[in-house]
Amino acid sequence: xxxxxxxxxxxxxxxxxxxxxxxxxxxxxxxxxxxxxxxxxxxxxxxxxxxxxxxxxxxxxxxxxxxxxxxxxxxxxxxxxxxxxxxxxxxxxxxxxxxxxxxxxxxxxxxxxxxxxxxxxxxxxxxxxxxxxxxxxxxxxxxxxxxxxxxxxxxxxxxxxxxxxxxxxxxxxxxxxxxxxxxxxxxxxxxxxxxxxxxxxxxxxxxxxxxxxxxxxxxxxxxxxxxxxxxxxxxxxxxxxxxxxxxxxxxxxxxxxxxxxxxxxxxxxxxxxxxxxxxxxxxxxxxxxxxxxxxxxxxxxxxxxxxxxx
Amino acid sequence: xxxxxxxxxxxxxxxxxxxxxxxxxxxxxxxxxxxxxxxxxxxxxxxxxxxxxxxxxxxxxxxxxxxxxxxxxxxxxxxxxxxxxxxxxxxxxxxxxxxxxxxxxxxxxxxxxxxxxxxxxxxxxxxxxxxxxxxxxxxxxxxxxxxxxxxxxxxxxxxxxxxxxxxxxxxxxxxxxxxxxxxxxxxxxxxxxxxxxxxxxxxxxxxxxxxxxxxxxxxxxxxxxxxxxxxxxxxxxxxxxxxxxxxxxxxxxxxxxxxxxxxxxxxxxxxxxxxxxxxxxxxxxxxxxxxxxxxxxxxxxxxxxxxxxxxxxxxxxxxxxxxxx
Ligand SMILES: [Zn+2]
Ligand SMILES: [Zn+2]
Numbered sequence: 001x002x003x004x005x006x007x008x009x010x011x012x013x014x015x016x017x018x019x020x021x022x023x024x025x026x027x028x029x030x031x032x033x034x035x036x037x038x039x040x041x042x043x044x045x046x047x048x049x050x051x052x053x054x055x056x057x058x059x060x061x062x063x064x065x066x067x068x069x070x071x072x073x074x075x076x077x078x079x080x081x082x083x084x085x086x087x088x089x090x091x092x093x094x095x096x097x098x099x100x101x102x103x104x105x106x107x108x109x110x111x112x113x114x115x116x117x118x119x120x121x122x123x124x125x126x127x128x129x130x131x132x133x134x135x136x137x138x139x140x141x142x143x144x145x146x147x148x149x150x151x152x153x154x155x156x157x158x159x160x161x162x163x164x165x166x167x168x169x170x171x172x173x174x175x176x177x178x179x180x181x182x183x184x185x186x187x188x189x190x191x192x193x194x195x196x197x198x199x200x201x202x203x204x205x206x207x208x209x210x211x212x213x214x215x216x217x218x219x220x221x222x223x224x225x226x227x228x229x230x231x232x233x234x235x236x237x238x239x240x241x242x243x244x245x246x247x248x249x250x251x252x253x254x255x256x257x258x259x260x261x262x263x264x265x266x267x268x269x270x271x272x273x274x275x276x277x278x279x280x281x282x283x284x285x286x287x288x289x290x291x292x293x294x295x296x297x298x299x300x301x302x303x304x305x306x307x308x309x310x
Numbered sequence: 311x312x313x314x315x316x317x318x319x320x321x322x323x324x325x326x327x328x329x330x331x332x333x334x335x336x337x338x339x340x341x342x343x344x345x346x347x348x349x350x351x352x353x354x355x356x357x358x359x360x361x362x363x364x365x366x367x368x369x370x371x372x373x374x375x376x377x378x379x380x381x382x383x384x385x386x387x388x389x390x391x392x393x394x395x396x397x398x399x400x401x402x403x404x405x406x407x408x409x410x411x412x413x414x415x416x417x418x419x420x421x422x423x424x425x426x427x428x429x430x431x432x433x434x435x436x437x438x439x440x441x442x443x444x445x446x447x448x449x450x451x452x453x454x455x456x457x458x459x460x461x462x463x464x465x466x467x468x469x470x471x472x473x474x475x476x477x478x479x480x481x482x483x484x485x486x487x488x489x490x491x492x493x494x495x496x497x498x499x500x501x502x503x504x505x506x507x508x509x510x511x512x513x514x515x516x517x518x519x520x521x522x523x524x525x526x527x528x529x530x531x532x533x534x535x536x537x538x539x540x541x542x543x544x545x546x547x548x549x550x551x552x553x554x555x556x557x558x559x560x561x562x563x564x565x566x567x568x569x570x571x572x573x574x575x576x577x578x579x580x581x582x583x584x585x586x587x588x589x590x591x592x593x594x595x596x597x598x599x600x601x602x603x604x605x606x607x608x609x610x611x612x613x614x615x616x617x618x619x620x621x622x623x624x625x626x627x628x629x630x631x632x633x634x635x
Contacts, residue, residue, distance in 0.1 A: 088630035089564050093549035142629035176563045180539040181628040187497035213490035214518040233490035234480035
């Protein structure tokens with residue numbers, strides 16, 4: 001078919017009907033951008049890492065897709081995959097927590113809201129944690145806390161940089177105070193990693209709020225954020241209700257935080273892997289001193305005690 | 311938030327007790343006026359009152375404990391500090407442009423030893439409460455706290471923190487100044503200090519705002535205090551979509567001292583005088599002082615690295631999950 005015929009055919013068939021459009025979206029062939037309304041071929045959208053080619057809107061990606069985007073092919077070694085949540089408080093709101101867990105596990109194929117592992121980014125070894133918003137809003141309970149803590153502890157031993165892609169509404173209320181305590185537990189592991197002079201980069205994606213913001217999201221040596229991500233501690237609605245303040249549109253966006261000095265850079269997703277590789281290669285670990293080696297041994301000892309205690 | 315209405319000083323469940331006590335007083339007055347001997351009746355009624363007090367306070371529901379923990383007459387951080395220390399000087403400011411009256415602290419002497427004490431400070435009346443944001447600390451408050459703790463660590467002074475807050479201050483300004491960052495920073499840095507750290511929940515422990523000064527190798531808690539991941543009101547609004555379900559949420563969240571002891575979070579429960587800390591503040595202060603001194607004696611036998619390891623291990627062990635091997 002010549003180009004001319006192709007145009008002729010196209011003109012003949014006219015604009016895609018509304019009905020046809022909806023069918024294609026339902027089939028997943030086309031995706032409509034929630035920000036600009038433009039239709040994009042889903043394959044193109046994927047190829048562009050789920051960033052709208054028209055307006056740059058970042059569509060939320062799950063943890064599998066994120067790992068695929070960041071980690072060199074065939075280098076991902078997942079850690080602690082069998083660590084599973086329980087229902088320590090026998091919690092029940094309108095639904096039992098144990099039912100909620102089982103349903104979410106079936107729906108998402110995940111065991112809890114974070115995947116952790118070692119892998120390479122442009123051949124540089126890293127310890128990577130990726131939160132998954134699909135699993136109860138990426139909320140942090142015992143499993144999320146334990147997996148991230150173990151990841152950081154092992155990274156300290158191996159002298160790897162840590163990268164955590166945050167996507168979370170905060171602490172998981174269904175595990176009560178155990179969830180709150182994970183904030184301190186992870187911060188403790190980060191303190192040791194930091195003391196060993198190793199690099200930690202949290203990547204704040206939409207949304208990063210509550211207890212995650214008040215712990216590991218804000219403890220990076222360098223903090224990166226995705227464009228337009230919501231990042232904050234107190235919820236926008238809570239603030240508006242408490243003090244009857246009307247908040248501006250850009251309140252608690254990545255751009256707003258950049259302006260107030262709480263993130264180092266806003267990095268479009270398509271540039272993220274490259275940026276991380278660049279930062280990691282700029283921050284090669286310092287050779288440990290004798291004193292630090294002794295401390296590393298101590299950490300290894302405590303974490304092995306903790307492991308065997310479970 | 312209702313900032314102007316005066317909170318009732320009498321809680322619902324205290325009423326039968328207070329009524330009985332005032333009846334005893336009436337009888338006593340009447341008897342004195344008429345010259346009748348009612349000492350036997352009074353004795354019986356007083357025994358009944360004591361029994362009633364014990365019944366009420368030994369079977370409080372989580373939401374009743376929450377009310378007690380928020381009681382406007384419950385002793386505050388400054389009340390305790392003034393009652394237990396031989397010397398005390400309050401220090402001000404975070405050296406970053408703020409002095410937050412919702413989080414107070416300073417240097418003190420406890421049983422002959424120099425220490426740093428700090429904590430959330432609720433107001434003692436409505437006006438004071440407004441000035442102190444109801445004990446909800448701003449980022450400047452957390453930065454003042456860490457500055458004082460850093461000071462304590464340099465001078466080898468144990469750190470005693472007192473937790474009493476519904477949560478960190480939820481305002482736009484607090485967000486712009488880094489509410490999350492300020493708390494996160496404290497969580498990490500508190501693991502670095504070599505001096506002993508003892509944290510005590512004296513009233514209400516609310517969320518990250520409480521934890522921001524809550525990292526120690528020992529966590530103590532008064533009997534009728536609560537410590538929660540989110541206020542039961544907020545939890546009910548989010549999970550039940552109905553703020554009126556707060557008392558149900560208070561039960562489900564496991565926020566009382568015995569609950570937290572079971573979960574391994576709490577190290578020591580401090581009994582309150584019968585009728586609650588507010589009915590006998592000095593009695594409560596004596597219990598607190600004794601417990602702090604005893605815990606300090608134990609912790610001071612260890613060296614700095616051992617205390618850090620103990621603190622690390624305490625939090626490292628928290629969390630419940632399964633792991634098929
Ligand atoms: Zn778009
Ligand atoms: Zn360390």
